[in-house]
Amino acid sequence: MIEVQNLSKSYGDFTAVDDVSFACRPGRVTGFLGPNGAGKSTAMRMIAGLTRPSKGTATIDGVEYTAIPNPATQVGVLLDASAQHGGRTGREVLTIGARMMGLPASRVDEMLALVGLTDKEAKRRVRNYSLGMRQRLGIAHALLGDPKVLILDEPANGLDPAGIHWMRRLLREYANRGGTVMLSSHLLHEIQIIADDLIVIGNGRIVASGTKEELLRVAGTRVRARDMAALESALTAAGLTFEVAGDAVTSTASPEEVGQAAADAGVALVELRESDSAGLEEMFLQLTSSNQRDVITTEGVPA
Amino acid sequence: MSTATTDPTIDLSRPGVPFGREVRVEIRKMIDTRGGVWLFAITALFILLAMGLTLLVLGLNEDATITASGFGEIMALPVSILLPVFAILIVTSEWSQRTHLTTFTLQPHRGRVILAKFVAVTTLAIGTIVAAAVFGALGNALYGVITPHDPVWNLPVADLAWIVAQQLLFFWMAFALAMLLLNTPAAIAVFYVASMILPFMVYPILMAMFQWARDLLPWLNMDYAVMMVRTEATFLGDPIEVGVVDYLRLAFTVTLWIVLPGLLGALRIRRTEVK
Numbered sequence: 001m002i003e004v005q006n007l008s009k010s011y012g013d014f015t016a017v018d019d020v021s022f023a024c025r026p027g028r029v030t031g032f033l034g035p036n037g038a039g040k041s042t043a044m045r046m047i048a049g050l051t052r053p054s055k056g057t058a059t060i061d062g063v064e065y066t067a068i069p070n071p072a073t074q075v076g077v078l079l080d081a082s083a084q085h086g087g088r089t090g091r092e093v094l095t096i097g098a099r100m101m102g103l104p105a106s107r108v109d110e111m112l113a114l115v116g117l118t119d120k121e122a123k124r125r126v127r128n129y130s131l132g133m134r135q136r137l138g139i140a141h142a143l144l145g146d147p148k149v150l151i152l153d154e155p156a157n158g159l160d161p162a163g164i165h166w167m168r169r170l171l172r173e174y175a176n177r178g179g180t181v182m183l184s185s186h187l188l189h190e191i192q193i194i195a196d197d198l199i200v201i202g203n204g205r206i207v208a209s210g211t212k213e214e215l216l217r218v219a220g221t222r223v224r225a226r227d228m229a230a231l232e233s234a235l236t237a238a239g240l241t242f243e244v245a246g247d248a249v250t251s252t253a254s255p256e257e258v259g260q261a262a263a264d265a266g267v268a269l270v271e272l273r274e275s276d277s278a279g280l281e282e283m284f285l286q287l288t289s290s291n292q293r294d295v296i297t298t299e300g301v302p303a
Numbered sequence: 304m305s306t307a308t309t310d311p312t313i314d315l316s317r318p319g320v321p322f323g324r325e326v327r328v329e330i331r332k333m334i335d336t337r338g339g340v341w342l343f344a345i346t347a348l349f350i351l352l353a354m355g356l357t358l359l360v361l362g363l364n365e366d367a368t369i370t371a372s373g374f375g376e377i378m379a380l381p382v383s384i385l386l387p388v389f390a391i392l393i394v395t396s397e398w399s400q401r402t403h404l405t406t407f408t409l410q411p412h413r414g415r416v417i418l419a420k421f422v423a424v425t426t427l428a429i430g431t432i433v434a435a436a437v438f439g440a441l442g443n444a445l446y447g448v449i450t451p452h453d454p455v456w457n458l459p460v461a462d463l464a465w466i467v468a469q470q471l472l473f474f475w476m477a478f479a480l481a482m483l484l485l486n487t488p489a490a491i492a493v494f495y496v497a498s499m500i501l502p503f504m505v506y507p508i509l510m511a512m513f514q515w516a517r518d519l520l521p522w523l524n525m526d527y528a529v530m531m532v533r534t535e536a537t538f539l540g541d542p543i544e545v546g547v548v549d550y551l552r553l554a555f556t557v558t559l560w561i562v563l564p565g566l567l568g569a570l571r572i573r574r575t576e577v578k
Contacts, residue, residue, distance in 0.1 A: 041578075045577075049408070050408065050577050052576070060313055063315065065411060069314075069317045069318060070320050071408065071409070074314065074317070079408070083400070083402060084402060084405075085336055085402050087336030087338050087339075092335050096332060096335070097405070099327070100328045101320070148313075180312065
C-alpha cells in the first residue's frame with residue numbers, strides 16, 4: 001500500500017504539493033488525476049525518493065522508498081517515458097536495468113514480449129521510438145523486477161486508443177494478482193478507462209477522492225431560469241449551495257429542493273433536471289480553466 | 304485472492320545491489336551508446352595513427368632512435384586526448400538525457416552511484432593506459448624489425464607510474480568538473496580549455512614573456528605541477544631541486560581541479576532534485 005500523509009513541497013513562495021494525504025490500496029488501480037502542473041509528478045517523485053518533501057511522509061508499506069533494498073525489484077517506477085538515452089537500443093535500456101537488479105537476461109525478452117515490442121523494434125535506438133513505444137519500453141522497465149507495487153507517471157500519454165485498452169488489461173491483471181498500481185493522467189477519459197479508484201488533484205491539493213463509481217455518480221441538479229439573478233437569490237434564500245456554470249446553475253441539492261425553492265420565490269424555470277454524471281468532468285474542467293494558461297481567447301477578426 | 308492483497312509487499316531483508324554490479328553497469332553505460340562506440344573507435348584510430356606515424360618517421364630517418372619509454376609516452380597521448388570525455392559523459396549524460404530518473408530509482412543512494420561511476424572512470428583510465436602500453440611495446444618491437452636499430456626496452460617503473468598517475472589525474476579532473484557543472488558542453492569546454500588549450504597554446508607564451516607567469520601558472524595547472532616534480536625541472540628546462548614547495552604545489556593543483564570541484568559536485572548531485 002502506498003501511503004502519503006500531509007505531504008507538501010514548496011519551491012520558494014510556490015507550493016507545488018500542498019498538504020496532500022491519500023492511499024493506494026493493493027488489488028486496485030488508483031488513478032491520480034489532475035491538470036498539467038497540478039503537482040502529480042512532484043508527488044510521485046517524492047514517493048519514489050527523488051524529491052525531498054518539505055513536509056509530510058510518503059511510504060510504501062510503511063517504508064520509505066529509499067530504505068528498500070534493491071528497490072526496483074519491489075517497486076516498479078516509471079516517471080517519464082521520454083527520459084531515456086536516445087543512443088541506446090530499447091533492449092539495451094532493459095538490459096542495464098536487469099543487470100542492475102541482478103536478473104537473468106531472459107527477463108528482458110519476457111518483458112519485451114509482454115509489452116509487445118518486436119525483436120526488430122528492440123534493436124532500434126530509443127531516439128527513433130514514438131512516444132507510445134517509449135511508454136511500452138518504460139512499462140517493461142518498471143515491470144522488470146516483478147515488483148508488487150507500480151508507480152507510473154502519465155503512462156498512457158502517447159498511446160493510441162487500442163494501446164490504452166491494452167494498458168487497462170495489463171494493469172487490471174496485475175492488480176488482480178494483488179499488485180498495487182498508482183498511475184497519473186491529465187485526461188479524465190484515460191483514467192476512467194483504466195482506474196478503479198480516483199484521486200483528483202488541483203493546484204497541489206486533493207479536491208476529490210474515492211472509487212470511480214462514487215465520484216462519477218455525484219448527484220446534483222442543473223437548473224436554468226429566464227431570470228438567473230432571481231434564481232440565484234431564491235437558492236441563496238433557501239440556503240442551498242450552488243455554482244454558476246455557464247448559462248445554468250448547478251447545485252448539490254436534489255431537483256425537488258431546487259424546484260421548491262424556485263417555486264417559493266416565484267421564479268419561472270426553463271430547465272430543471274438531475275445533472276449528468278458529469279460531476280467529475282465539470283469539476284475537472286473548472287480545475288483546468290482556473291489555470292490562467294488555459295483561458296480561451298477569441299481570435300477575432302480585427303474590427 | 305484477498306489474502307494475497309494483505310501480504311506485506313515490501314521485503315526489507317532482501318540483499319541490496321552489490322557494489323561490483325553497480326560498477327559493471329556503469330562501465331557498460333559508458334560504451335553502450337552510439338556516441339560511446341564512436342569515441343572508442345576514433346581513439347583506436349588515433350592510437351594506430353600515432354604508432355604508424357612514429358614508425359614512419361623512425362623508418363625514414365636513420366638517425367632517429369626511440370626507446371620503450373618514449374613509445375609509452377607517445378601512445379599515452381591519443382588515449383588522453385579523447386577518452387576523458389567518457390569521464391564527463393558518464394555524469395553529464397545522465398542529466399542531458401534525463402536517465403538520472405532511472406539511475407536514482409534503481410539506486411536511491413546517490414553517494415553510491417557517484418562512487419560506482421568514480422570506480423568505473425578509474426578502471427577505464429587504467430585500462431586504456433595498459434592498452435596504450437601494449438601498443439607502445441608492439442611499436443617498439445616493430446621498430447626493432449623495420450629499422451637497423453635494436454629496440455631499447457627501458458620503461459622504468461617510475462616512468463610508468465607517472466604515466467598512469469597523470470592519466471588518472473586527467474580523468475578525475477574531467478569527472479570532477481562534470482559533477483560540478485552537470486552539463487556536457489560546459490564540462491567539456493572547461494576541461495579542454497584548462498587542461499589542453501591554455502597549457503599548450505597560451506601559458507607557454509605568457510611564461511616566456513613574464514616572470515609572474517612563471518611564478519603563478521604552475522600553481523594553476525596540474526600538468527605543470529606534475530612535470531616539475533617528475534622531471535625535476537622548470538617549464539623552461541632549468542633543473543630544480545624538488546622540495547616541499549613542489550609537492551605542495553602539486554597538492555594544491557590537485558585540490559583545485561579535482562578535490563574541490565569533486566566535493567562540491569558530489570554535494571550538488573546529492574542535493575539536487577532530479578526531474
